[in-house]
Amino acid sequence: MIELATENDREEILKLYKMQVGKEFCPWTDEYPDDETITYDLSRDALFVERLEGRIVAAISIDLDEEVEELEYWNPELAPGGELARLAVLPEMQSRGIARRMLEFCMEELKRRGYKSVHFLVNRHNVKALRSYDHLGFDVVGECYMFEQDFYCYEKVL
Numbered sequence: 001m002i003e004l005a006t007e008n009d010r011e012e013i014l015k016l017y018k019m020q021v022g023k024e025f026c027p028w029t030d031e032y033p034d035d036e037t038i039t040y041d042l043s044r045d046a047l048f049v050e051r052l053e054g055r056i057v058a059a060i061s062i063d064l065d066e067e068v069e070e071l072e073y074w075n076p077e078l079a080p081g082g083e084l085a086r087l088a089v090l091p092e093m094q095s096r097g098i099a100r101r102m103l104e105f106c107m108e109e110l111k112r113r114g115y116k117s118v119h120f121l122v123n124r125h126n127v128k129a130l131r132s133y134d135h136l137g138f139d140v141v142g143e144c145y146m147f148e149q150d151f152y153c154y155e156k157v158l
Helices: 007-020 035-043 098-112 127-135
Strands: 002-004 047-052 055-063 081-089 117-123 139-146 149-157
Touching: 002 098, 007 035, 007 047, 007 055, 007 081, 035 047, 035 055, 047 098, 055 098, 081 098, 098 117, 098 127, 117 127, 117 139
Parallel strands: 081 117
Antiparallel strands: 002 047, 047 055, 055 081, 117 149, 139 149
């Protein structure tokens, strides 16, 4: 079940984030995302989790990153657009469609909140993620270098 995260989920989400550090194509470090990131997301009702059998198996955020928002690639006719970020799935639960469910849920949530489009960055060498986003109907609208990585800029009408 996917639901809005609560303060009680903080520790488990932070552990999930830390499990991703060092994985191929993951720009996260021991310093990011951190407790402050979780506080920011919780304060905006922008952090969602999926629970299976009482434990958090995935998390995703509706982000508000000015640097990403200022990229020239987002279609102004699709404004306002929402950014999805910090998608993480427990390593042992990957390749089971959880990430796709999280994305679909958050796209519906963005729509409910009045957004016209969704966008995010994907490491351009992450073939597995790129295939998933192509299946969900996202368009590559540009390329950028941020956070010490090369990214494709993905956008989709909601």
